[in-house]
Amino acid sequence: MAHQQPYDPYYLHQAPEYGFNNDRNGINTLFVSGLPDDVKAREIHNLFRRRSGFDSCQLKYTGRGSQVVAFATFVNHQSAMAALHSLNGVKFDPQTGSVLHIEMARSNSRRKRKPGSGAYVVIDKRTKTTADAQETSSDDDSGASESDEPSGANQSDSGDKSELAVMKSGETVVGAESTVAAENEQTEKTVDGVSPCSTLFIANLGPNCTEDELKQFLSQYTGFKVLKVRARGGMPVAFADFEDVEQATIAMGALQGSLIPSSDRGGMHIEYARSKMRKS
DNA sequence: AGCACA
Numbered sequence: 646m647a648h649q650q651p652y653d654p655y656y657l658h659q660a661p662e663y664g665f666n667n668d669r670n671g672i673n674t675l676f677v678s679g680l681p682d683d684v685k686a687r688e689i690h691n692l693f694r695r696r697s698g699f700d701s702c703q704l705k706y707t708g709r710g711s712q713v714v715a716f717a718t719f720v721n722h723q724s725a726m727a728a729l730h731s732l733n734g735v736k737f738d739p740q741t742g743s744v745l746h747i748e749m750a751r752s753n754s755r756r757k758r759k760p761g762s763g764a765y766v767v768i769d770k771r772t773k774t775t776a777d778a779q780e781t782s783s784d785d786d787s788g789a790s791e792s793d794e795p796s797g798a799n800q801s802d803s804g805d806k807s808e809l810a811v812m813k814s815g816e817t818v819v820g821a822e823s824t825v826a827a828e829n830e831q832t833e834k835t836v837d838g839v840s841p842c843s844t845l846f847i848a849n850l851g852p853n854c855t856e857d858e859l860k861q862f863l864s865q866y867t868g869f870k871v872l873k874v875r876a877r878g879g880m881p882v883a884f885a886d887f888e889d890v891e892q893a894t895i896a897m898g899a900l901q902g903s904l905i906p907s908s909d910r911g912g913m914h915i916e917y918a919r920s921k922m923r924k925s
Numbered sequence: 926a927g928c929a930c931a
Contacts, residue, residue: 839928848927875929882927916928923931 673700673725674750677715681743684713690765692732693717697901697915698724703754705768718754720898725749727902727912841890844918845897847883851907854881862905868892871922880910886922893917 677689686704693699702717719725726749733747847859856874863869868888874881887893902912 844928846928873929880927882929884929914926919928920930922929925930 669749670722672749672751672753673719673721674752674754675717675719675725675729675747676750677717677745677747678712679737679744679746680713680715681738681741682713684715684737686715686765686767689715689717692737693728694764696724696728696731698898699728701754701764701766703766703768706770716750716754720895723899723903724901731902731912839917839919841894842917842919842921843887843890843893844920844922845885845887845893846916846918847885847913848880848916849910849912849914850881850883851905851909852880853909854883854905854907856883858905858907859883859885862903863896863900866892866896866899869896871925873922884918884922 680689684704686702689702689704693702696719698719698721700718700720702715704713704715706713717725717728719728729747729749732745735745737743737745850859854874856872859874860872863872863885866887869885869892870888871886872883873885874883885893885896887896897915897917900913901915904912
């Protein structure tokens with residue numbers, strides 16, 4: 646019936662589209678092109694906000710004609726990767742047929758969103774071409790130019806190069822705090838209606854997923870303590886206990902959607918467990 | 926959509 650997807654470990658095709666893969670491992674920011682020129686920052690935000698591990702995004706009008714690009718920042722490379730794979734090639738606008746091109750950014754966005762501030766930002770270079778290097782952003786840690794290290798500028802994308810070369814400063818924040826961002830930043834928010842818990846529930850694992858495999862995978866995250874895998878007749882599910890809610894939350898965001906060698910039904914799905922693992 | 930162990 647349904648075994649057209651044999652065995653497709655993620656590590657066999659880590660980053661086919663970049664030629665070399667070893668230089669983008671620390672990147673947690675995605676570079677997004679292929680956007681229609683009337684795209685709104687809100688749309689970009691709504692596109693990525695569902696992806697776990699999402700932190701913030703920026704929409705940039707490059708001033709080059711009507712080219713728009715976006716940068717989406719995640720908590721780590723892993724979650725950025727997951728978002729990349731699930732959204733790359735997706736038709737963004739059925740009307741125009743525009744298709745998203747997503748790749749790892751050349752360098753990470755320096756911007757780190759502080760809790761309570763806007764989850765997205767617009768940088769508009771279209772009308773203001775002067776060197777008024779002025780930051781109008783609400784969240785900022787220091788105050789210099791944007792994340793750019795545009796060494797080569799060979800964006801073998803689809804004819805449009807030099808998007809990266811255009812990002813400097815001169816940013817304008819478009820208010821988002823009152824709408825989507827606010828809702829996204831609810832202090833004690835729950836996920837899937839389950840309150841935060843230091844134990845995570847992990848589902849959508851492949852039938853051959855072993856406790857060892859998963860344990861290795863989770864060990865890279867601080868605070869990971871105990872793993873339990875239950876087969877329950879059907880597909881295995883797992884419970885991973887962490888030292889505290891914060892570390893569980895970080896791991897969940899980072900590992901959400903991750904593929905491991907035994908995965909055969911897509912990435913793993915992680916939620917807070919309904920109850921904390923009993924201490925042994 | 927699937928949440929156990931005491």
